[in-house]
Structure formats: C-alpha cells, structure tokens
Amino acid sequence: MLVLRQARLGSRGQTADLTIDHGLVTAITPAKSTDVPRDATTVDLEGRTVLPAMWDAHAHLVQWATSRRRIDLTKARSAADAVALVLAAVDGRAGGEIISGFGFRDGIWPDQPHQDLLQAALPDRPIALLSNDLHTVWLSPAALEVVGANEHETGILREQDCLRAVAALPQAPVETLDQWVAEAATAAAARGVAGIIDFEFADNLTDWPRRLAQHRIDVRIQATVYPAWLEHAIAAGHRTGDRLHDLLEVGPLKLFVDGSLNTRTAYCARPYPGLEGDAANGLLELPPDELVTSMRRAVENGLQPAVHAIGDLANRIALDAFEQVGCTGRIEHAQLVDVSDVHRFARPGLAVGVQPAHAPDDRDVADKYWAGRTERAFPYADLLRAGATLELGSDAPVAPLDPWDGIASAITRTDDDRPAWHPEQALELPDALAAASRGRRELEIGQPADVMILDDDPADLVPEDLRKIEVFGTLLAGRWTHGNPTG
Secondary structure: OEEEEEEEEOOOOOEEEEEEEOOEEEEEEEOOOOOOOOOOEEEEOOOOEEEEOEEEEEEOHHHHHHHOOOEEOOOOOOHHHHHHHHHHHOOOOOOOOOEEEEEEOOOOOOOOOOHHHHHHHOOOOOEEEEEOOOOEEEEOHHHHHHOOOOOOOOOEEEHHHHHHHHHHOOOOOHHHHHHHHHHHHHHHHOOOEEEEEEOOOOOHHHHHHHHHHHOOOOOEEEEEEOHHHHHHHHHOOOOOOOEEEOOEEEEEEEEEOOOOOOOOOOOOOOOOOOOOHHHOOOOOOOOHHHHHHHHHHHHHOOOOEEEEEOOHHHHHHHHHHHHHHOOOEEEEEOOEOOHHHHHHHHOOOEEEEEOOOHHHHHHHHHHHHOOOOHHHEOOHHHHHHOOOEEEEOOOEOOOOOOHHHHHHHHHHOOOOOOOOOOHHHOOOHHHHHHHOOOOOOOOOOOOEOOEEEEOOOHHHOOHHHHHHOOEEEEEEOOEEEEOOOOO
16 A cells, blocks of 8 residues: 655645555545555655646657667758768777667758668668658668669658558567567656557567566556558457456557658648659558458457548548448647548547647648648647547657647647647647546546656646646555656
C-alpha cells in the first residue's frame, strides 16, 4: 500500500491524501485526516500536483529508439546541407557499416535529393537517410543494392516502397534493439507517460511479448497489427483489447488511405503546386472499396481499424468507410479536413489520433502546398467543438516522445518566436491534458494507479514553460517508473 499525502489532485485542485493498493486508487481522503496503516509506505508530496499519467497515442518505438542514435538531419535546409551533415558525422567511421540519418524535410528544399549526391560525397558507402515523417528514405547506390533496388533511378523511395526498404536494411541485433526500446520507454515514463500505442511497422504481437519477458518495461503497450501480419493475428485469435500481459494489449489494424504532406502524397481535393498527372492530388494508397473490404475483414475478426488519413479527400474516404462498415476504431492524423466533414468525426466509438507538434513543424510546408486552406489544417479546436474524441500522440520519431511538447504546441500553435499559426485552432490546457490522458481528467477511486506527480501546476506556467515542466514522479499501476522518492 502506498499513501501519497498532501497531493494536489488535479490542476488547481484540492489537497488530499491518495491511497494506492494492488495497482488501483483505493481511497481519496482529506489531507492528513486519517491514520495510515502501519504497513503502508507514505510519501509527503507537500502540495505537488497529481494528475492521471499520460498516453502517447501514436508512436513508432523501434524507429524512435533507433533515431536517437542516427545522424540528426533536422536542421538541413537543402539536400546539399544534408550531405554535409552526413560527411561531418561519419569522420572516422568504419567503412562497412550502414550510415543512418534521420529527420530531413525536403518539401521546401531548393534542390532535390538524389542517390548521386550521396555517391559523390562518400563513394560506394551504404547510406540510408530517413525523412522526418517516415514516408521517404534516401538511399545511396550501395544501400539500394542492400535492399534489392539496384535499378532505382533516384534513390528516393516513398510510402510503401520506403517501408519495405527500411525493413530490409540491416539493423542492430534484436537483443540490442529490445534494450534500446526498453530505455526509450523508461525515458517516456520520466515525462509522465504510462502508455503508448505502438505503430511500429513490424510483427508487434511477436516482438512485444519477447521484450516484456526479457526487460523491465515502464509503460503499457497497445501493439498494432499491420496487413502483412493480419492473417497470422487472425489465426492466433487475437482481438483488439485482448490482454497478452499485464502491460500488453492487442491494438488496432493499421491501414493507409494516403501518404504525407512533406512528400506531397497526402490525398487532397486540390492538386499540389507544380505537380501534374495522376500524382497531382497525392497518393491514394487504398481506394474506397479496398479500404472497406480490409476494414470488414478486420472487424469480422475482432480487430478495430486505425486508418491513416492526412489529406482532406483521404479523411472523407476514411469517414465514409467507417459509416459504411458501421464499426468503431481510429482515424490517425486528420491533418486537413473539409469543413463539411468536421462534424462526422463525432461518430460514437471513433477516436481521432492527432499530433499537435506537427502543426508548428509543418506550418511552412503547409503554407506552400496547402495555400488558401490552412485554416482547415490541424483543426483541433473545430474537431473538439464538434464532439470528436481527440487523443494526443507524437508520431515519434517524427516529433519527440514527450507529451509536454505536444501539449505546448496544442495550446500555443507555435514552437519558436513566430506568432501562433491559426490560433483559432488552439486547445485550452484542460482539454489538451485530457486528450493526452485518453480522456481522464481526474483521478477516481477504482482506476488503475497510473499517476504523474508534477513539481508545478501546469496552469501556473506560461505555455512555453510547459515543454520544460519537471515530472517529480510517475507511477504505473502503483509501481514507480520514475522518481521513486521511497528509494
């Protein structure tokens, strides 16, 4: 039994004592008003703020864990810049290993990435550079040979070709990757995270039981299924929500309607400036009839669909499919939404997984390619007013796996010294906190004791300081995953 004494329950809340036993919140009593059982451990929080711990509703954990060890290309302002960053980072590195970089955004570059640039800089070296949105990989000729794409003209692989190429690249040994993932989960717990929906493109229902058997994992996991492993999941009888371990649930089936904004493959009603032909409006990954068929196959076997939709046409197609199939599930991203479709996101049982850090990150590329429509981009306030269920995530490594970064972006619509970008779509702090905690606004008796303890009340901080807020401690089912003041 653990008793948190003098805990301020919720932002601007009252001070009380919180009792945790067998992984649950079992009592909430006036501060220091009752005797504590002799066998209880007590921690005096001295008025610190206690809130429900948070979830990252969309992350790619292997990619996030790996990206922390890749060459950082986020500051590259051109293809030439990116090559220069690679050259600076590989000085002295052994010649045979894959050179990996992450984070470039070529949507507004003045020049074009190409395999020849990498070959000229580092002849015959295998180089794989992954874009910030995970939808593009830039490969050197030697790396193209590694993934079996020797004849590719440019070395720029997008969407499904990108996913397959990244999966085919040599990785660290499984034992090493699992250790990195466990460390990344612990780092997330240090920011108040108690759970993550893992959208890694992998056999997650095989990988996560192995990790949990061999490592301490400090968050709950919902492990998604991709179409490549769908039949295996069905044959095993896995259904969304099934518990495979105290910390592991079967998640949804991930389906793609379109691509991404940075790659100009988000499927939109208007063509992208400078593009012509079939690709001018983006990429339709799953036509409506195929999407409906895939969703029905999943639902008939107990798996909820999670549908990736970024462009306005993609979101309309996703909404139409949910109405046609008549199921619950998720729409991931919803970055550009037609005004006439906003109310449709309030469908019962539909969650909208959004990533607020993407709004300030993508404002420049959106202003360029979605000019005249950006009042409908990342429309979080409109969706919330319409009754949609928002869940915040990072899409890590696209943005850092830190919910406070997303919350700050959600309420400020900026992350630098520029004015807020479409501030009319900003969320209020209480709504952002709830969306980052899967709807939990306060701690209640009987709930799992997934709790974060903050040195400051978020409501007392100016928005830009939220990104630096100190997390005093995090509890997962009553177990300290960060901070443990009891030793």
